[in-house]
Amino acid sequence: MKPAAPVLSVCIPTYNGAAYLAEAMKSVLEQGDIDLELLMVDDASTDATVEIARSFDDQRIRHFTSEVNRGLVGNWNRCIELARGTYLCIFHQDDVMMPGNLAAKVDLLDRNPRAGLVHSNVLQVGPRGELLSEWWSPRLGPEDVGVQAGATVLDKLLHGGNAVCAPSVILRRACLEVLGPFDGRLPYTADWEMWMRVAVFFDVGYLIEPLVKYRRHEGSETLKFLGANGLEHAYRAKVLVLDRCGKDIPGAEHRKGQLRRQYWEFAVHSARLHGERGDYREACRYLRAAETFVGGEGDPAPAAEDVRLPAALVELEQVRAELDRVRGRVTAMESSKFWKLRRAWFRLTRALRGPGHA
Numbered sequence: 001m002k003p004a005a006p007v008l009s010v011c012i013p014t015y016n017g018a019a020y021l022a023e024a025m026k027s028v029l030e031q032g033d034i035d036l037e038l039l040m041v042d043d044a045s046t047d048a049t050v051e052i053a054r055s056f057d058d059q060r061i062r063h064f065t066s067e068v069n070r071g072l073v074g075n076w077n078r079c080i081e082l083a084r085g086t087y088l089c090i091f092h093q094d095d096v097m098m099p100g101n102l103a104a105k106v107d108l109l110d111r112n113p114r115a116g117l118v119h120s121n122v123l124q125v126g127p128r129g130e131l132l133s134e135w136w137s138p139r140l141g142p143e144d145v146g147v148q149a150g151a152t153v154l155d156k157l158l159h160g161g162n163a164v165c166a167p168s169v170i171l172r173r174a175c176l177e178v179l180g181p182f183d184g185r186l187p188y189t190a191d192w193e194m195w196m197r198v199a200v201f202f203d204v205g206y207l208i209e210p211l212v213k214y215r216r217h218e219g220s221e222t223l224k225f226l227g228a229n230g231l232e233h234a235y236r237a238k239v240l241v242l243d244r245c246g247k248d249i250p251g252a253e254h255r256k257g258q259l260r261r262q263y264w265e266f267a268v269h270s271a272r273l274h275g276e277r278g279d280y281r282e283a284c285r286y287l288r289a290a291e292t293f294v295g296g297e298g299d300p301a302p303a304a305e306d307v308r309l310p311a312a313l314v315e316l317e318q319v320r321a322e323l324d325r326v327r328g329r330v331t332a333m334e335s336s337k338f339w340k341l342r343r344a345w346f347r348l349t350r351a352l353r354g355p356g357h358a
Contacts, residue, residue, distance in 0.1 A: 005085060006037045006060075006084060006085045006086075007035040007085055007087060007106065008036040008085045008086070008088075008089065008102060008106060009036070009039060009083035009084060009087070009089070010028050010036055010037070010038050010039070010089045010091055011039040011041060011076075011080075011082070011088065011089065011090050011091065012024060012025065012028070012038070012039070012040055012041070012053075012090075012091050012092070013041050013075040013090065014040060014041065014042045014043065014045060014050075014053065014093045015042070015043040015045055015069070015072075015075070015093075016046060016049060017047075017093030017094060018047045018048040018052055019094070020093065020094035020095075020215065021049055021094075022052055022055075024091065024092070024093055024094060024095055024096060025040075027096045027098075028091065028097055028102075029058055029060070029061075031097060031100075031102045031103065032102075033103075034103050034106065037060050037061075037062060037083075037084065037085060038058070038060050038061045038062070039061075039064065039079060039082055039083060040063050041064045041065075041075060041078055041079050042063075042065045043069050043070055043071070044065070044066050044067060044068055044069040064078070071187065072187060072190075073182050073184045073190045074184060076181075076182050076190070077182055077184070080176055080181055080182075083173070086172070086173055086174075087106060087109060087170050087171065088171045088172075088173050088176070089102070089167075089169065089170045089171070090166065091167050092166070092167045092214075092215075094215045094217065095167045095214055095215055096129075096212065096213040096215070097211070097212055098210065098212060098213065100211070101120070101168075101211035101212060102170070104120075104207060104211065105120065105170040105205075105211075108147070108205045108207070109170065109172060112147045114147075114203045115147050115172070115204060116172050116175040116198040116199075116203065116204065117170065117172065117175070117204055118204070118205035118207065119165060119170075119206055119207075120165075120168045120206065120207040120209060120210065121136055121140070121168075121207070121208050121209060121210045122136045122165045122167075122210050122211070122212040122213065123212070124136070124137075124213075124214050125215050125216070126215070126216060127215070127216075127217040129213070129215075132216060134210060135210075136165045136214070137161070138161040138162075138163045139163075140206060140208070141208075144206050144208075145206055145207070145208045146206065147204070147205045148203060148204055149203055150198070150199040150200060150201065150202050150204055151199070153199040153204040154196055154199040154249070157195060157199065157238075158196065158242075158255065158259070159258075159262075161234075162189070162192040164191070164195045165212065165214055167212050167214060168212045169191075172202070175201075179194075179197050179198065179201070182194055183240060185236070185240070186233060186237050186240070187233075188229075188233045189233040189234055189237035190237075192237045193238075193241055196238070196241040197241055200241070200245045200249060201248070227282060228267070228270070228286045228289040229285070231266065232289050232292060235263045235292070235293060239256060239259065260293045263293045264293040264294060267286045267287070267289045268287075268290050271283045271286035271287045274286060
């Protein structure tokens with residue numbers, strides 16, 4: 001007889017997470033009197049992650065492993081496929097749940113059937129658990145507590161930062177059956193895009209109590225989502241939502257134009273600041289990011305008099321362009337038959353001369 005589906009599926013998608021995994025699992029299994037399954041879904045780890053996961057003796061744990069690496073978003077979507085619960089939590093392998101985390105969020109969803117997800121404030125901690133911040137960033141206030149209309153939350157997520165911390169989220173599984181999985185085109189902002197997608201059609205709950213410890217450390221995927229790279233991925237997530245759900249979002253095309261202007265201005269401003277500080281490499285990254293925010297009707301034109309970048313930055317871009325051209329010519333030359341024969345002749349004549357000859 002097939003066992004009854006649990007109320008909640010907590011999924012921990014893992015990849016080389018041996019350092020903190022045991023603490024994360026323990027914090028889930030000690031959540032108290034709540035009907036849950038814990039899915040350990042490993043993405044072809046090469047360290048002791050799988051061994052640590054299997055060292056826990058608890059009937060609520062289900063183990064799955066992949067022979068090939070699917071990547072972060074691919075593994076998250078595999079979690080969705082395997083989960084059986086009415087509610088779903090995708091929890092990070094290096095984070096920690098506070099006592100009462102799951103019970104409080106399941107209770108809110110039970111009492112508010114129109115809410116598609118609930119999230120909470122978190123404590124940001126360092127590698128050894130040291131407190132870094134008592135708030136997630138961007139910080140939400142008392143006016144955000146409880147259940148809000150999805151349109152209100154969508155506005156904040158479209159025009160600001162990602163105020164929803166992924167491991168603090170519990171999703172109603174029925175939402176995913178309607179909206180589909182996380183978008184694999186967004187390696188670092190698939191969660192952000194999903195929260196916005198949920199907010200288009202469902203209400204959103206928020207608890208101001210910090211119910212999760214979000215760990216920051218050198219091995220974290222979050223470090224890849226910084227600076228100009230992060231800016232581009234945030235923009236892509238927002239535009240994808242407006243493209244995907246445009247008919248259900250009032251003024252979607254106008255909002256896309258606003259986003260292009262907003263992100264272009266921020267990218268150019270950041271390029272100018274980094275150039276003035278002498279960080280020309282990051283300044284160039286922001287300039288390249290600014291180019292991606294241009295292309296639609298009414299988009300900003302990156303005129304030189306508007307940008308006002310330091311002359312040294314402009315010169316650096318010219319030098320890099322010339323270097324790229326030189327590298328191209330060298331590569332073409334080295335791949336030619338003449339060049340290969342020439343090198344072979346020099347090696348032969350050197351060998352015939354014997355040691356000690358130039």
